[in-house]
Amino acid sequence: xxxxxxxxxxxxxxxxxxxxxxxxxxxxxxxxxxxxxxxxxxxxxxxxxxxxxxxxxxxxxxxxxxxxxxxxxxxxxxxxxxxxxxxxxxxxxxxxxxxxxxxxxxxxxxxxxxxxxxxxxxxxxxxxxxxxxxxxxxxxxxxxxxxxxxxxxxxxxxxxxxxxxxxxxxxxxxxxxxxxxxxxxxxxxxxxxxxxxxxxxxxxxxxxxxxxxxxxxxxxxxxxxxxxxxxxxxxxxxxxxxxxxxxxxxxx
Numbered sequence: 001x002x003x004x005x006x007x008x009x010x011x012x013x014x015x016x017x018x019x020x021x022x023x024x025x026x027x028x029x030x031x032x033x034x035x036x037x038x039x040x041x042x043x044x045x046x047x048x049x050x051x052x053x054x055x056x057x058x059x060x061x062x063x064x065x066x067x068x069x070x071x072x073x074x075x076x077x078x079x080x081x082x083x084x085x086x087x088x089x090x091x092x093x094x095x096x097x098x099x100x101x102x103x104x105x106x107x108x109x110x111x112x113x114x115x116x117x118x119x120x121x122x123x124x125x126x127x128x129x130x131x132x133x134x135x136x137x138x139x140x141x142x143x144x145x146x147x148x149x150x151x152x153x154x155x156x157x158x159x160x161x162x163x164x165x166x167x168x169x170x171x172x173x174x175x176x177x178x179x180x181x182x183x184x185x186x187x188x189x190x191x192x193x194x195x196x197x198x199x200x201x202x203x204x205x206x207x208x209x210x211x212x213x214x215x216x217x218x219x220x221x222x223x224x225x226x227x228x229x230x231x232x233x234x235x236x237x238x239x240x241x242x243x244x245x246x247x248x249x250x251x252x
Contacts, residue, residue: 065093069100121194123173124180129201132193136203136245139191140238148205152245154234154252155183157198163229171227178223179231185219186212198229201249206237 065085072083083104085097119131127135136152143150157163157179164172176198183192183200192202204212213233220231234252243251 062093065097069093069097072100072104124177124194126180126184126189126200127193129193129195132195132201133245135190135193136201136248139203140245143203143205148207150203150238151206151209152236152238152248152252153202153204153209154236154249155179155200155202156232156234158230158232160198160229167227171224175224175228179220182216182219182223186216195249201252203245209235 068085072085075083085101119127121128140150157175160172160175163175176194179198180194180200183202187202187204191204192200194200217231221228236248236252238248240251
Protein backbone atom coordinates (compact mmCIF):
# COMPACT_ATOMS: atom_id res chain seq x y z
CA UNK A 1 0.00 0.00 0.00
CA UNK A 2 1.38 3.36 -0.98
CA UNK A 3 -0.29 6.67 -0.48
CA UNK A 4 -3.41 4.86 0.71
CA UNK A 5 -3.65 2.93 -2.54
CA UNK A 6 -3.30 -0.80 -2.72
CA UNK A 7 -0.61 -1.77 -5.18
CA UNK A 8 0.71 -4.99 -6.60
CA UNK A 9 4.47 -5.64 -6.85
CA UNK A 10 6.27 -7.75 -9.44
CA UNK A 11 10.01 -8.32 -9.77
CA UNK A 12 12.33 -10.20 -12.07
CA UNK A 13 16.11 -10.90 -12.07
CA UNK A 14 17.81 -9.61 -15.15
CA UNK A 15 20.66 -11.34 -16.98
CA UNK A 16 23.24 -8.97 -15.45
CA UNK A 17 22.16 -9.96 -11.95
CA UNK A 18 20.14 -6.86 -11.32
CA UNK A 19 16.54 -7.13 -10.14
CA UNK A 20 13.74 -5.25 -11.83
CA UNK A 21 10.92 -4.29 -9.51
CA UNK A 22 7.61 -2.89 -10.81
CA UNK A 23 4.61 -1.77 -8.80
CA UNK A 24 1.19 -0.80 -10.08
CA UNK A 25 -2.22 -0.14 -8.53
CA UNK A 26 -4.23 -3.33 -8.09
CA UNK A 27 -7.22 -1.71 -9.84
CA UNK A 28 -5.13 -1.23 -12.98
CA UNK A 29 -3.78 -4.79 -12.86
CA UNK A 30 -7.21 -6.41 -12.46
CA UNK A 31 -9.18 -3.95 -14.60
CA UNK A 32 -9.17 -6.14 -17.70
CA UNK A 33 -10.09 -9.26 -15.71
CA UNK A 34 -12.91 -7.47 -13.93
CA UNK A 35 -14.24 -6.06 -17.20
CA UNK A 36 -14.22 -9.56 -18.71
CA UNK A 37 -15.94 -10.96 -15.64
CA UNK A 38 -18.63 -8.29 -15.85
CA UNK A 39 -19.21 -9.12 -19.53
CA UNK A 40 -19.45 -12.82 -18.72
CA UNK A 41 -21.91 -12.18 -15.89
CA UNK A 42 -24.05 -9.87 -18.05
CA UNK A 43 -24.03 -12.32 -20.93
CA UNK A 44 -24.95 -15.17 -18.57
CA UNK A 45 -27.82 -13.14 -17.13
CA UNK A 46 -29.11 -12.35 -20.64
CA UNK A 47 -28.91 -16.01 -21.61
CA UNK A 48 -30.77 -17.04 -18.46
CA UNK A 49 -33.48 -14.42 -19.01
CA UNK A 50 -33.83 -15.36 -22.67
CA UNK A 51 -33.96 -19.07 -21.89
CA UNK A 52 -36.56 -18.46 -19.18
CA UNK A 53 -38.71 -16.42 -21.58
CA UNK A 54 -38.48 -19.10 -24.26
CA UNK A 55 -39.30 -21.79 -21.71
CA UNK A 56 -42.36 -19.86 -20.53
CA UNK A 57 -43.57 -19.44 -24.11
CA UNK A 58 -43.05 -23.13 -24.85
CA UNK A 59 -44.80 -24.13 -21.64
CA UNK A 60 -47.71 -21.85 -22.48
CA UNK A 61 -47.93 -23.32 -25.98
CA UNK A 62 -48.11 -26.77 -24.40
CA UNK A 63 -50.30 -26.06 -21.37
CA UNK A 64 -52.90 -23.83 -23.06
CA UNK A 65 -54.08 -26.57 -25.46
CA UNK A 66 -54.05 -29.02 -22.56
CA UNK A 67 -56.16 -26.64 -20.47
CA UNK A 68 -58.61 -26.27 -23.36
CA UNK A 69 -58.66 -30.03 -23.79
CA UNK A 70 -59.37 -30.51 -20.09
CA UNK A 71 -62.18 -27.94 -20.21
CA UNK A 72 -63.63 -29.58 -23.31
CA UNK A 73 -63.55 -32.99 -21.62
CA UNK A 74 -65.42 -31.53 -18.65
CA UNK A 75 -68.08 -30.07 -20.94
CA UNK A 76 -68.38 -33.34 -22.82
CA UNK A 77 -68.84 -35.20 -19.53
CA UNK A 78 -71.63 -32.70 -18.75
CA UNK A 79 -73.37 -33.72 -22.02
CA UNK A 80 -72.36 -30.62 -23.95
CA UNK A 81 -71.66 -32.15 -27.37
CA UNK A 82 -71.12 -28.83 -29.18
CA UNK A 83 -67.66 -28.24 -27.74
CA UNK A 84 -65.01 -27.23 -30.30
CA UNK A 85 -61.20 -27.20 -30.18
CA UNK A 86 -59.15 -25.08 -32.60
CA UNK A 87 -55.68 -26.52 -31.97
CA UNK A 88 -54.19 -28.05 -35.14
CA UNK A 89 -50.57 -28.65 -34.12
CA UNK A 90 -48.57 -31.58 -35.45
CA UNK A 91 -47.27 -32.55 -32.02
CA UNK A 92 -48.59 -35.02 -29.47
CA UNK A 93 -51.09 -32.46 -28.14
CA UNK A 94 -52.41 -31.96 -31.67
CA UNK A 95 -52.78 -35.72 -32.09
CA UNK A 96 -54.60 -35.93 -28.76
CA UNK A 97 -56.88 -33.02 -29.74
CA UNK A 98 -57.71 -34.67 -33.06
CA UNK A 99 -58.52 -37.95 -31.30
CA UNK A 100 -60.73 -36.09 -28.81
CA UNK A 101 -62.69 -34.36 -31.58
CA UNK A 102 -63.18 -37.67 -33.40
CA UNK A 103 -64.50 -39.16 -30.18
CA UNK A 104 -66.80 -36.15 -29.71
CA UNK A 105 -68.21 -36.55 -33.23
CA UNK A 106 -68.85 -40.26 -32.66
CA UNK A 107 -70.50 -39.65 -29.28
CA UNK A 108 -72.62 -36.83 -30.73
CA UNK A 109 -73.68 -39.01 -33.67
CA UNK A 110 -74.54 -41.86 -31.32
CA UNK A 111 -76.57 -39.60 -29.02
CA UNK A 112 -78.38 -38.04 -32.01
CA UNK A 113 -79.23 -41.47 -33.39
CA UNK A 114 -80.36 -42.61 -29.97
CA UNK A 115 -82.56 -39.53 -29.56
CA UNK A 116 -84.12 -40.14 -32.96
CA UNK A 117 -84.94 -43.69 -31.97
CA UNK A 118 -86.38 -42.60 -28.63
CA UNK A 119 -88.31 -39.50 -29.71
CA UNK A 120 -89.03 -39.96 -33.43
CA UNK A 121 -91.38 -42.17 -35.38
CA UNK A 122 -89.05 -44.23 -37.61
CA UNK A 123 -91.48 -44.42 -40.54
CA UNK A 124 -92.34 -40.73 -40.92
CA UNK A 125 -89.57 -38.91 -39.05
CA UNK A 126 -92.04 -36.86 -36.99
CA UNK A 127 -92.11 -36.90 -33.16
CA UNK A 128 -93.60 -39.99 -31.59
CA UNK A 129 -96.38 -39.92 -29.00
CA UNK A 130 -94.01 -39.89 -26.02
CA UNK A 131 -92.11 -36.87 -27.30
CA UNK A 132 -95.24 -35.09 -28.53
CA UNK A 133 -96.74 -34.79 -25.05
CA UNK A 134 -93.85 -32.52 -23.98
CA UNK A 135 -93.78 -30.60 -27.27
CA UNK A 136 -97.55 -30.00 -27.17
CA UNK A 137 -97.37 -28.53 -23.67
CA UNK A 138 -94.78 -25.99 -24.81
CA UNK A 139 -96.75 -25.16 -27.95
CA UNK A 140 -99.97 -24.64 -25.98
CA UNK A 141 -98.16 -22.30 -23.59
CA UNK A 142 -96.70 -20.38 -26.53
CA UNK A 143 -100.11 -19.97 -28.17
CA UNK A 144 -101.66 -18.77 -24.91
CA UNK A 145 -98.80 -16.29 -24.46
CA UNK A 146 -99.56 -14.89 -27.93
CA UNK A 147 -103.28 -14.59 -27.14
CA UNK A 148 -104.29 -17.45 -29.44
CA UNK A 149 -106.64 -20.35 -28.67
CA UNK A 150 -105.01 -23.81 -28.91
CA UNK A 151 -106.85 -26.76 -30.40
CA UNK A 152 -105.93 -30.43 -30.51
CA UNK A 153 -106.41 -32.26 -33.82
CA UNK A 154 -106.52 -36.03 -34.11
CA UNK A 155 -106.25 -37.37 -37.68
CA UNK A 156 -107.25 -40.87 -38.71
CA UNK A 157 -107.08 -42.64 -42.06
CA UNK A 158 -110.32 -44.56 -42.44
CA UNK A 159 -109.97 -48.17 -43.61
CA UNK A 160 -106.21 -48.69 -43.56
CA UNK A 161 -106.58 -52.35 -42.61
CA UNK A 162 -108.54 -53.13 -45.77
CA UNK A 163 -106.26 -50.83 -47.79
CA UNK A 164 -103.26 -52.95 -46.81
CA UNK A 165 -105.09 -56.11 -47.85
CA UNK A 166 -105.95 -54.64 -51.23
CA UNK A 167 -102.73 -52.83 -52.12
CA UNK A 168 -100.12 -54.39 -49.73
CA UNK A 169 -98.52 -53.15 -46.52
CA UNK A 170 -95.81 -51.40 -48.53
CA UNK A 171 -98.43 -49.23 -50.21
CA UNK A 172 -100.07 -48.59 -46.85
CA UNK A 173 -96.76 -47.42 -45.39
CA UNK A 174 -96.20 -45.20 -48.41
CA UNK A 175 -99.61 -43.60 -47.92
CA UNK A 176 -98.88 -42.96 -44.24
CA UNK A 177 -95.58 -41.27 -45.13
CA UNK A 178 -97.25 -39.08 -47.75
CA UNK A 179 -99.97 -38.03 -45.31
CA UNK A 180 -97.24 -37.10 -42.80
CA UNK A 181 -95.54 -34.99 -45.48
CA UNK A 182 -98.84 -33.23 -46.22
CA UNK A 183 -99.33 -32.41 -42.55
CA UNK A 184 -95.77 -31.11 -42.33
CA UNK A 185 -96.52 -28.66 -45.11
CA UNK A 186 -99.17 -27.05 -42.91
CA UNK A 187 -97.87 -27.60 -39.36
CA UNK A 188 -94.44 -27.33 -37.78
CA UNK A 189 -92.78 -30.66 -37.00
CA UNK A 190 -92.63 -29.71 -33.31
CA UNK A 191 -96.44 -29.45 -33.24
CA UNK A 192 -97.38 -32.86 -34.63
CA UNK A 193 -96.89 -36.55 -34.00
CA UNK A 194 -97.67 -39.97 -35.33
CA UNK A 195 -99.21 -42.00 -32.55
CA UNK A 196 -98.94 -45.26 -34.43
CA UNK A 197 -100.74 -47.03 -37.29
CA UNK A 198 -102.74 -44.34 -39.12
CA UNK A 199 -103.19 -41.86 -36.26
CA UNK A 200 -101.65 -38.37 -36.19
CA UNK A 201 -102.03 -35.65 -33.56
CA UNK A 202 -101.46 -31.92 -34.04
CA UNK A 203 -101.66 -28.96 -31.68
CA UNK A 204 -102.29 -25.66 -33.45
CA UNK A 205 -104.28 -22.42 -33.25
CA UNK A 206 -108.01 -22.25 -33.91
CA UNK A 207 -107.83 -19.22 -36.20
CA UNK A 208 -107.86 -20.20 -39.90
CA UNK A 209 -108.17 -23.90 -39.05
CA UNK A 210 -111.20 -24.63 -41.26
CA UNK A 211 -109.46 -23.47 -44.45
CA UNK A 212 -106.30 -25.35 -43.51
CA UNK A 213 -108.22 -28.59 -43.00
CA UNK A 214 -110.03 -28.25 -46.32
CA UNK A 215 -106.67 -27.91 -48.07
CA UNK A 216 -105.28 -30.93 -46.21
CA UNK A 217 -108.30 -33.08 -47.15
CA UNK A 218 -107.89 -32.13 -50.81
CA UNK A 219 -104.18 -32.96 -50.80
CA UNK A 220 -104.71 -36.26 -48.97
CA UNK A 221 -107.27 -37.32 -51.59
CA UNK A 222 -104.49 -37.16 -54.21
CA UNK A 223 -101.87 -38.91 -52.06
CA UNK A 224 -100.08 -42.02 -53.32
CA UNK A 225 -101.12 -41.41 -56.90
CA UNK A 226 -104.78 -41.15 -55.97
CA UNK A 227 -104.80 -44.49 -54.14
CA UNK A 228 -105.77 -42.80 -50.91
CA UNK A 229 -108.22 -43.14 -48.06
CA UNK A 230 -110.75 -40.79 -46.46
CA UNK A 231 -109.22 -38.70 -43.67
CA UNK A 232 -111.19 -38.03 -40.52
CA UNK A 233 -110.16 -35.41 -37.98
CA UNK A 234 -111.35 -34.86 -34.43
CA UNK A 235 -111.03 -31.37 -32.93
CA UNK A 236 -110.83 -30.47 -29.27
CA UNK A 237 -110.61 -26.74 -28.48
CA UNK A 238 -108.85 -25.88 -25.26
CA UNK A 239 -111.65 -23.42 -24.52
CA UNK A 240 -113.99 -26.30 -23.64
CA UNK A 241 -111.81 -27.36 -20.73
CA UNK A 242 -108.05 -27.15 -20.23
CA UNK A 243 -106.91 -30.75 -19.82
CA UNK A 244 -103.61 -32.55 -20.23
CA UNK A 245 -102.39 -33.42 -23.71
CA UNK A 246 -103.29 -37.10 -23.45
CA UNK A 247 -106.89 -36.28 -22.45
CA UNK A 248 -107.17 -33.66 -25.19
CA UNK A 249 -106.14 -36.27 -27.77
CA UNK A 250 -108.71 -38.73 -26.39
CA UNK A 251 -111.47 -36.11 -26.53
CA UNK A 252 -110.53 -35.09 -30.05
